Each structure stands twice: as structure tokens, then as C-alpha cells.
Amino acid sequence: MLAWVTATKASIAVGSEVWVEDPDVAWIDGEVLEIKGDEIKIKSSSGKTVTAKVSMTHPKDPEAAPCGVDDMTKLAYLHEPGVLQNLKSRYDMNEIYTYTGSILIAVNPFRRLPHLYDSHMMEQYKGAPLGELNPHPFAVADSAYRQMINEGISQSILVSGESGAGKTESTKMLMRYLAYMGGRAVASEGRTVEQQVLQSNPVLEAFGNAKTVRNNNSSRFGKFVELQFDKSGKISGAAIRTYLLERSRVCQVSDPERNYHCFYMICAAPPETYIVNINEKKLHAS
Numbered sequence: 001m002l003a004w005v006t007a008t009k010a011s012i013a014v015g016s017e018v019w020v021e022d023p024d025v026a027w028i029d030g031e032v033l034e035i036k037g038d039e040i041k042i043k044s045s046s047g048k049t050v051t052a053k054v055s056m057t058h059p060k061d062p063e064a065a066p067c068g069v070d071d072m073t074k075l076a077y078l079h080e081p082g083v084l085q086n087l088k089s090r091y092d093m094n095e096i097y098t099y100t101g102s103i104l105i106a107v108n109p110f111r112r113l114p115h116l117y118d119s120h121m122m123e124q125y126k127g128a129p130l131g132e133l134n135p136h137p138f139a140v141a142d143s144a145y146r147q148m149i150n151e152g153i154s155q156s157i158l159v160s161g162e163s164g165a166g167k168t169e170s171t172k173m174l175m176r177y178l179a180y181m182g183g184r185a186v187a188s189e190g191r192t193v194e195q196q197v198l199q200s201n202p203v204l205e206a207f208g209n210a211k212t213v214r215n216n217n218s219s220r221f222g223k224f225v226e227l228q229f230d231k232s233g234k235i236s237g238a239a240i241r242t243y244l245l246e247r248s249r250v251c252q253v254s255d256p257e258r259n260y261h262c263f264y265m266i267c268a269a270p271p272e273t274y275i276v277n278i279n280e281k282k283l284h285a286s
């Protein structure tokens with residue numbers, strides 16, 4: 001950390017381009033006009049003159065590609081404004097995925113992008129080394145699948161981020177790809193394991209997801225999804241463990257948030273639906 005601060009200060013001089021923290025838009029860029037002690041005067045790209053502490057500024061790469069880079073380890077400066085600028089440049093071109101080495105960063109597009117997830121895309125990522133094609137959750141899933149087959153050891157994919165960032169959607173993409181790779185063409189009886197795994201999502205979401213101020217479909221529980229594969233790489237079983245369900249939501253919901261989806265589904269369902277279901281339950285119980 002200390003070494004990095006020293007390097008940052010050393011690369012800031014009059015005439016160089018810098019990023020300076022801004023309370024409204026997080027970071028603004030500009031050219032250094034003057035440095036006096038630990039104070040720096042900058043002419044921002046919007047024409048404003050700003051004074052800031054040297055410690056609050058970061059050098060800007062004047063040669064950074066305007067369309068960004070697909071792997072942020074290629075950036076000259078891997079600091080917050082550099083990373084955010086790169087993600088923004090890509091997002092403006094509808095590129096929502098970016099690598100940082102083998103980590104995939106997803107920026108929520110808040111709109112459907114079906115062309116990114118169709119079966120043609122899955123076919124393209126099959127066996128392609130990580131980094132060869134555009135950053136994508138399918139590439140991460142493919143890499144995990146290949147390593148499991150080649151090395152014969154279990155693999156994990158960790159999906160993390162703040163509420164509404166897109167973890168649930170990304171996890172569904174990963175599961176869809178793994179089900180595609182490890183799927184069996186014909187079910188031995190009824191539905192295949194991968195069909196059952198994918199079809200469990202709406203059920204889990206009905207009982208564990210609710211509308212919050214940040215996300216209309218917020219998961220109010222943690223989930224550990226385990227897909228088991230046989231020696232030939234086909235899915236042989238699956239287990240989903242859930243934990244830390246926000247139970248207080250059942251009896252206490254603050255406006256404008258809502259209770260779990262299942263309650264609204266029951267109210268919206270036509271009466272014959274739940275009569276049939278209740279009868280089915282009685283049949284199983286007897």
C-alpha cells in the first residue's frame with residue numbers, strides 16, 4: 001500500500017493527466033496546472049478548475065484505449081478510477097463482462113440481452129481457453145468444467161456482489177452452461193437431473209426471494225449449489241443447500257418492500273389450482 005502511494009505521487013507532475021475524487025460523480029479527470037506542497041490545481045476535462053490534496057488524486061493513463069480493455073490486468077494503473085472508467089467505457093458499448101485475470105466482473109445491464117446467452121453462444125465457448133473469446137460467465141463455467149475433467153478434482157465458482165448486482169442471474173447462466181455440458185440427451189425416467197436442477201430455481205425463488213428497495217427479485221437467503229458429475233463428465237446428481245433465510249420478513253415487511261413471492265402467487269392463483277394441490281398433498285400423506 002505504501003509503495004503504491006509513493007509511486008502515485010511520483011508520477012504526478014504539472015501537465016500530466018490525473019483523476020480527482022468528486023462528491024457528485026465519484027471521479028473527474030483533468031490536467032495538472034500547479035502543484036504547491038500537498039495541494040494540486042487541476043483543469044478538469046469539463047473546463048472546471050479544481051483544487052485537491054495530492055493524496056486524493058491518481059494518475060490517468062493518457063494512452064488508455066477509449067473502448068477499454070477486456071482484461072483489466074492490461075491497464076497501466078489498476079486503481080479505482082482506472083477500473084471504473086474501463087468498466088464504463090465497455091458498458092457504453094454494451095460489453096457488460098470484463099476480466100481481471102481469471103475473475104469475471106459483471107455490470108448489471110438492467111435489460112434482457114438474450115443474444116448473449118443462447119445455445120449458439122454456449123457452443124462457441126465449449127472448450128475455448130479462458131480469455132480467447134469475450135469475457136462471459138460461460139467461459140468461467142467452461143474453464144471449471146475442463147479443469148474438473150482434466151485434473152479430476154472438484155471445482156468451485158464463487159459469485160459475490162452487493163444486492164441487485166446480478167449474482168442470481170449470473171449463477172443461473174453458470175448452471176445453464178454446466179447443465180448443457182454435462183447434460184444427457186435422454187432422461188432415464190421423467191426429467192433429467194439437469195432439468196430438475198434448472199427447474200428448482202423458480203421454486204427456490206418463490207419461497208426465498210422478495211421485492212426490496214434495491215431489487216425486485218432479491219434473494220433473501222444464501223445458496224450453495226453442488227452439481228455432481230460422473231467420470232464421463234455427465235451430471236449424476238445435485239444438491240442445493242440454503243442458509244440464513246431472512247425469516248423476519250414473513251411477519252414484518254416495511255413499505256415499499258414485499259413479503260416472499262409465494263404468498264402473492266397463492267393469492268393470484270385461481271382457486272382450482274390450490275384445491276388440486278391440497279388434494280395431491282392429502283393423497284401423498286395418506
Ligand SMILES: Nc1ncnc2c1ncn2[C@@H]1O[C@H](COP(=O)(O)OP(=O)(O)OP(=O)(O)O)[C@@H](O)[C@H]1O
Nearest residue numbers: 110111112163164165166167168169215217218219
Ligand atoms: N445479466 C443480466 N441480464 C439482464 N438482466 C440482469 C442481469 N443481471 C441482473 N439483471 C437484472 O437485475 C436484477 C437483479 O439481479 P439479481 O437478482 O441477479 O441480483 P442479486 O445480486 O442476486 O441480488 P440479491 O443479492 O438482492 O439477491 C434481475 O432481476 C434482472 O432484472
